[in-house]
Amino acid sequence: MSVFQIDFGDTPDTPPRVVGIDLGTTNSLVAFLDLTAPLVIPGTNGSPIVPSVVYFPTTGEPVVGAEAQEALLTDPVNTVYSAKRLMGRGAADVAGELALLPFAMAEGSESVIRLAVGGRQLTPPEISAYVLRQLKQNAEAFLNETITQAVITVPAYFNDAQRQATKDAGRIAGLEVLRLVNEPTAAALAYGLDKRRNGTIAVYDFGGGTFDISILKLEEGLFEVLATNGDTHLGGDDIDDLLLRIALEDVDTEWGRDLSNDHEAVQRLRRAVINAKHELSSLPAATITLDYQGREYRRSFPRDVFEKLITPLIDRTLAPCRACMADAGVTPEQIDEVVLVGGSTRIPLVRQAVRALFKSEPHTELNPDEVVALGAAVQAGILSGEVEDQLLLDVTPLSLGLETMGGVVTKLILRNSTIPASATEQFTTAVDGQRNVLIHVLQGEREMVRDCRSLARFDLKDIDPVMAGMARIEVRFLIDANGILNVSAKDLRTGKEQSVEIKPSYGLTDEQVEAMILESFDKAEADFNERQVREARVEADRILAAVDKAKQSDAWFDLPAEEQTAVDKAINELHLSYHGDDHVLIQSKMEALDLASRGLAENMMNSAVRNVLKGTKIV
Amino acid sequence: MRLWNLIYRMNALPADYFAVFGISPQLALDLPELQRQFYVLSKQHHPDRFARASADEQRYALDFTSLLNDAWRVFRDPVARAEYVLKLLGYDTADSRTNTVPAELLEEVFELNMALEEARDGDSGARKQVAEALTHFTALRQDLDVERDRIFAAYDAAPADTHLETLRSLLNRRRYIDNLVRDAQQALS
Numbered sequence: 001m002s003v004f005q006i007d008f009g010d011t012p013d014t015p016p017r018v019v020g021i022d023l024g025t026t027n028s029l030v031a032f033l034d035l036t037a038p039l040v041i042p043g044t045n046g047s048p049i050v051p052s053v054v055y056f057p058t059t060g061e062p063v064v065g066a067e068a069q070e071a072l073l074t075d076p077v078n079t080v081y082s083a084k085r086l087m088g089r090g091a092a093d094v095a096g097e098l099a100l101l102p103f104a105m106a107e108g109s110e111s112v113i114r115l116a117v118g119g120r121q122l123t124p125p126e127i128s129a130y131v132l133r134q135l136k137q138n139a140e141a142f143l144n145e146t147i148t149q150a151v152i153t154v155p156a157y158f159n160d161a162q163r164q165a166t167k168d169a170g171r172i173a174g175l176e177v178l179r180l181v182n183e184p185t186a187a188a189l190a191y192g193l194d195k196r197r198n199g200t201i202a203v204y205d206f207g208g209g210t211f212d213i214s215i216l217k218l219e220e221g222l223f224e225v226l227a228t229n230g231d232t233h234l235g236g237d238d239i240d241d242l243l244l245r246i247a248l249e250d251v252d253t254e255w256g257r258d259l260s261n262d263h264e265a266v267q268r269l270r271r272a273v274i275n276a277k278h279e280l281s282s283l284p285a286a287t288i289t290l291d292y293q294g295r296e297y298r299r300s301f302p303r304d305v306f307e308k309l310i311t312p313l314i315d316r317t318l319a320p321c322r323a324c325m326a327d328a329g330v331t332p333e334q335i336d337e338v339v340l341v342g343g344s345t346r347i348p349l350v351r352q353a354v355r356a357l358f359k360s361e362p363h364t365e366l367n368p369d370e371v372v373a374l375g376a377a378v379q380a381g382i383l384s385g386e387v388e389d390q391l392l393l394d395v396t397p398l399s400l401g402l403e404t405m406g407g408v409v410t411k412l413i414l415r416n417s418t419i420p421a422s423a424t425e426q427f428t429t430a431v432d433g434q435r436n437v438l439i440h441v442l443q444g445e446r447e448m449v450r451d452c453r454s455l456a457r458f459d460l461k462d463i464d465p466v467m468a469g470m471a472r473i474e475v476r477f478l479i480d481a482n483g484i485l486n487v488s489a490k491d492l493r494t495g496k497e498q499s500v501e502i503k504p505s506y507g508l509t510d511e512q513v514e515a516m517i518l519e520s521f522d523k524a525e526a527d528f529n530e531r532q533v534r535e536a537r538v539e540a541d542r543i544l545a546a547v548d549k550a551k552q553s554d555a556w557f558d559l560p561a562e563e564q565t566a567v568d569k570a571i572n573e574l575h576l577s578y579h580g581d582d583h584v585l586i587q588s589k590m591e592a593l594d595l596a597s598r599g600l601a602e603n604m605m606n607s608a609v610r611n612v613l614k615g616t617k618i619v
Numbered sequence: 620m621r622l623w624n625l626i627y628r629m630n631a632l633p634a635d636y637f638a639v640f641g642i643s644p645q646l647a648l649d650l651p652e653l654q655r656q657f658y659v660l661s662k663q664h665h666p667d668r669f670a671r672a673s674a675d676e677q678r679y680a681l682d683f684t685s686l687l688n689d690a691w692r693v694f695r696d697p698v699a700r701a702e703y704v705l706k707l708l709g710y711d712t713a714d715s716r717t718n719t720v721p722a723e724l725l726e727e728v729f730e731l732n733m734a735l736e737e738a739r740d741g742d743s744g745a746r747k748q749v750a751e752a753l754t755h756f757t758a759l760r761q762d763l764d765v766e767r768d769r770i771f772a773a774y775d776a777a778p779a780d781t782h783l784e785t786l787r788s789l790l791n792r793r794r795y796i797d798n799l800v801r802d803a804q805q806a807l808s
């Protein structure tokens with residue numbers, strides 16, 4: 001770490017900056033909050049958009065972004081795109097679409113997909129981590145400081161496993177993910193920042209891989225999501241696949257050659273199809289062309305033919321919109337504004353469908369490519385305390401339930417509940433001396449286990465052996481502000497914490513993620529010391545504030561004078577060590593303050609007991 | 620215990636949903652006012668406000684806010700709220716989930732079931748009958764809601780167990796009618 005960097009803005013006293021990241025299926029961006037306005041950060045090529053493509057050459061370092069996109073044509077089997085569609089999924093989920101993807105799936109992909117690329121086996125979180133690392137680097141180069149904390153956006157309709165996979169990707173990339181925020185909600189944040197108005201808005205987010213609809217109420221800086229719905233497998237990619245299949249059939253009839261197993265040809269054709277799709281958003285017709293091995297294929301697509309083809313896909317966005325309005329308890333007339341997000345909303349037919357459904361002209365003034373990243377930066381500002389007058393209240397997109405007798409799912413937390421949300425359930429044993437109870441948790445709206453998505457199995461272990469039906473284990477299911485489930489259990493008979501072993505149905509275990517983090521741990525040594533100093537300072541701040549508070553209580557005045565002096569001395573020494581860059585010294589001064597303040601703590605504890613008896617709160 | 624950890628632990632979590640809002644258990648609630656309180660408390664306690672705080676404070680923010688959200692979700696729905704109060708006061712609502720037909724509805728339910736079956740077989744006359752039953756039961760449910768609010772007010776004015784008994788059987792009847800309305804609606808859609 002150079003001396004210069006310390007001089008530029010990265011002053012030791014400012015807490016680390018939090019960036020906002022839109023980790024998209026097709027495109028990813030990073031943004032930060034600059035004074036008051038969020039800004040997207042350009043990469044080395046000047047564009048803020050980093051295509052979510054990673055090329056794994058058989059030798060040498062992986063390549064991310066626009067450069068990797070070129071490798072799709074030259075080395076398709078080692079180039080991964082749209083990895084987001086594979087996040088939190090198993091082999092059976094993606095069997096259908098994998099046919100057109102050039103990269104191959106490895107063995108053992110039932111609960112976590114493993115791709116065989118560049119002579120290695122990689123999971124979707126590891127691949128996404130390369131994209132995140134690139135964004136982190138772009139931000140570090142632009143801001144001239146180390147970035148360790150981020151807000152990352154996810155589709156609102158992402159389930160638990162997909163969210164967890166995204167968080168894992170962040171950790172593998174060396175980022176502490178302070179919050180996962182839903183993409184449409186982030187867009188609303190960016191949008192509301194501009195307008196500062198009250199009302200009901202709908203955000204229609206149709207991107208590369210996913211579709212989301214969210215309806216929010218904006219009131220005095222509070223963004224309250226009323227309902228959300230969507231399809232995590234519906235986006236521009238599906239339009240591309242549709243056109244691609246048609247083009248492949250055409251070529252087959254014209255040339256008498258099935259190219260669908262020729263990865264290079266498929267990727268060339270895919271690019272031609274995407275170009276034509278983009279042109280059709282502004283032109284009445286476009287041509288798909290393929291020059292390959294001396295032969296040429298051309299097909300002109302008039303817009304009306306294109307529109308007819310994609311109508312079923314666009315119609316699939318409408319049912320979730322209607323369900324969302326019903327859940328939010330609003331009619332189209334009650335929606336004040338509709339905001340369009342995502343590249344696929346550039347398609348005129350999409351706009352037309354949205355206009356017809358919501359009976360109003362949708363807003364497009366914010367750049368649909370950037371708005372989600374900008375909103376993520378605003379949320380980052382909320383978390384870091386820079387933005388104080390805004391707050392997001394989001395919801396869980398899917399109901400959470402338990403498997404009960406006969407393969408039926410009993411709902412515990414209903415969809416569209418504001419998060420964090422919780423539910424408690426009591427469990428007992430069925431057999432004398434039973435030591436384990438297995439709980440199967442699912443997500444989804446349907447009645448039967450087979451129609452819902454298995455989230456995880458929780459094993460309540462080492463239960464006190466008692467007679468059947470006597471054990472009383474209370475399990476608390478808590479969906480946190482990231483939309484991720486946390487489970488804890490208590491033995492009501494003993495009052496003790498009950499151990500719970502989590503077996504996720506899809507995704508990586510904590511140990512696997514840790515191993516991946518270790519593997520990617522490199523050249524971070526210098527950053528590490530700096531980070532420890534910073535963390536020690538944050539801890540010191542908190543301690544000093546707490547002691548300050550304690551000094552205003554009666555307990556302080558009851559303290560013998562020499563103890564007061566000792567505490568003050570320890571405070572002073574901590575202050576002195578604070579501005580050095582020796583985290584060990586700061587730590588030891590904190591320990592000293594802890595020792596010096598034991599008597600004060602005891603006094604506080606005693607008066608706390610007195611106050612609790614009187615029914616008043618202390619702090 | 621360390622002084623600073625002590626400071627944060629002292630804020631015990633509210634014991635029940637009413638304590639979250641700092642009110643005593645009651646059945647009738649001023650929802651617009653409660654919603655304002657919900658927003659105020661959210662702004663104070665939401666985990667987003669504590670992302671940089673100690674682990675203890677983060678934990679408290681998460682636990683408090685989940686309780687707050689759970690409480691508001693239950694309170695805004697009068698039926699869920701009444702069930703919650705009954706449970707809080709030791710009335711077992713679990714056994715009330717049994718599907719015994721309220722005696723005074725026996726005859727009407729029997730007729731509706733017949734009509735539903737015929738309607739499923741495509742009898743258009745039966746459809747009309749189902750539609751009429753739907754109107755009837757919807758009105759009945761509305762009456763029950765008026766009655767429910769009356770019990771709410773009576774109990775809050777002078778808490779007596781008899782009110783709660785009446786309330787519990789009213790909720791049973793209402794739940795039953797709810798199911799009838801849902802079945803009729805399904806048959807007609």
Ligand SMILES: Nc1ncnc2c1ncn2[C@@H]1O[C@H](COP(=O)(O)OP(=O)(O)OP(=O)(O)O)[C@@H](O)[C@H]1O
Binds near residue numbers: 084209211236274
């Ligand atoms: N002019 C256009 N006309 C039609 N489609 C477009 C146009 N521009 C971009 N797209 C499509 O938009 C998609 C990318 O949009 P966007 O960058 O918003 O998605 P993403 O954020 O990467 O995906 P997601 O949010 O689903 O994870 C691609 O499918 C792209 O082909």
Ligand SMILES: [Mg+2]
Binds near residue numbers: 024207208342372
């Ligand atoms: Mg997007």
